[in-house]
Structures are given as C-alpha cells and as structure tokens.
Amino acid sequence: MADEKKRHGVFYLSRPEMLTIFVLLAALFIGLGINYLRIHYFGPKIEVVGPTSEMETKIDINTASWEELTLLPGIGETLAQRIVDYREQNGSFKTANDLSKVEGIRQSLVEDIERFVTVE
Numbered sequence: 001m002a003d004e005k006k007r008h009g010v011f012y013l014s015r016p017e018m019l020t021i022f023v024l025l026a027a028l029f030i031g032l033g034i035n036y037l038r039i040h041y042f043g044p045k046i047e048v049v050g051p052t053s054e055m056e057t058k059i060d061i062n063t064a065s066w067e068e069l070t071l072l073p074g075i076g077e078t079l080a081q082r083i084v085d086y087r088e089q090n091g092s093f094k095t096a097n098d099l100s101k102v103e104g105i106r107q108s109l110v111e112d113i114e115r116f117v118t119v120e
Contacts, residue, residue, distance in 0.1 A: 058116055058117055058118040059071065059072060059116060059117050059118070060117070060118050060119065060120050061083065061087075061093050061096065061099065061117050061118070061119060062087065062092045062093055062119060062120065063120075065084070066080040066081045066083070066084045067080070069083055069084070072113045072116055072117065073112060073113060073116070074109050074112055074113060075109075075113065078104070079102070079104055079105060082102050082103055082104060082105075083099065083102050083105075086101065086102045086103075092119075093119050094119065095119055096110060096113075096114040096117050096118075096119060097110055097114070098119075099113075099117075
C-alpha cells in the first residue's frame with residue numbers, strides 16, 4: 001500500500017487524508033490560541049502583596065519572630081534569622097539603628113526599614 005502512494009521518492013496523500021490532517025492542525029492551532037488567551041488575558045490576576053510605606057502596624061524588632069521580620073523590605077530569611085540570633089545573644093535593641101550591628105545589615109537598609117519598625 002505504501003508503494004502505491006509513493007512516486008519518485010515522494011509520498012502523496014489522498015484528499016480525505018489531506019482533509020484529516022488539515023482538520024487536526026486547525027484544531028491544534030485553535031487549542032493553542034485558546035490556551036494562550038486563557039493564560040494571558042483571562043488567567044488569575046496576581047496581586048503582589050508586600051510591605052509598603054503605608055504599613056498599618058510597626059514590627060517590634062525586640063519581640064518579632066524571624067517570619068515577621070521577613071515582612072520588612074530588604075529582609076529575607078537569612079537576615080531575619082541573624083536579627084533574632086543577635087537579639088538572643090546581645091539582648092534587646094535600644095534603637096532601630098542598632099540593627100546595623102547585625103552582620104549583613106548596612107546603614108542604608110536600616111534607613112529604609114526604620115519607618116516600619118519600633119523598639120519597645
């Protein structure tokens with residue numbers, strides 16, 4: 001059967017076979033288009049929630065857990081754990097500026113977060 005459709009090394013398709021391939025390709029491209037629209041236009045809208053300058057409550061750096069400290073801008077898990085470790089080894093912070101004594105926290109970072117923290 002394959003030899004009947006092969007002439008000069010090229011396969012030729014009958015009309016029903018071409019129509020079947022066309023319909024399958026059309027269905028494929030329509031499906032891809034619908035998927036693209038679903039993802040890019042109708043997909044879930046992601047709202048980035050994080051610290052803003054309008055934070056309602058300040059975080060007390062003397063009582064906050066490392067998880068709460070990660071809510072501060074520029075403070076990830078590592079720095080948050082260092083703050084907790086420093087607090088446990090050296091006692092309570094007297095001012096927000098004392099955060100600069102923690103390894104890895106620059107004075108510029110302290111200035112960025114001091115409006116979000118309190119020391120009580």
